[in-house]
Amino acid sequence: MEFCPKCGSRLEPKKSKSGKDASLVLACQKCGYKKPEGDEKGETKVLPKVIQHSPQQLVAVIGKEEQKLSTLPTVHMECSRCGNNMAYVWQVQTRGADESSTQFLRCTKCNYTFREYS
């Protein structure tokens, strides 16, 4: 049951003609207040489901990656970009018949990544 926000009387269902369709609206018989159509009851039904990617997850992923990187061994290698002489080194085994691996190097200062074929 609903009450009029203006005078507090009980709202009665009334037929209201809008265009072709006759719809029921709640109206106050005392002051003539009419509850607008499309009230909060209808709105709660069509609430869209919002899938949010939590920013905390992204931070965790980046943190993990950095941790991995910091455990890599370093070698003395002059960076062609900034002149730094220290670089992280790791090897990636290339798939295929030949078992050659590719050595990757990343400058510890500017993160410039380059590779060397062994």
Ligand SMILES: [Zn+2]
């Ligand atoms: Zn009223």
Ligand SMILES: [Zn+2]
């Ligand atoms: Zn560098």
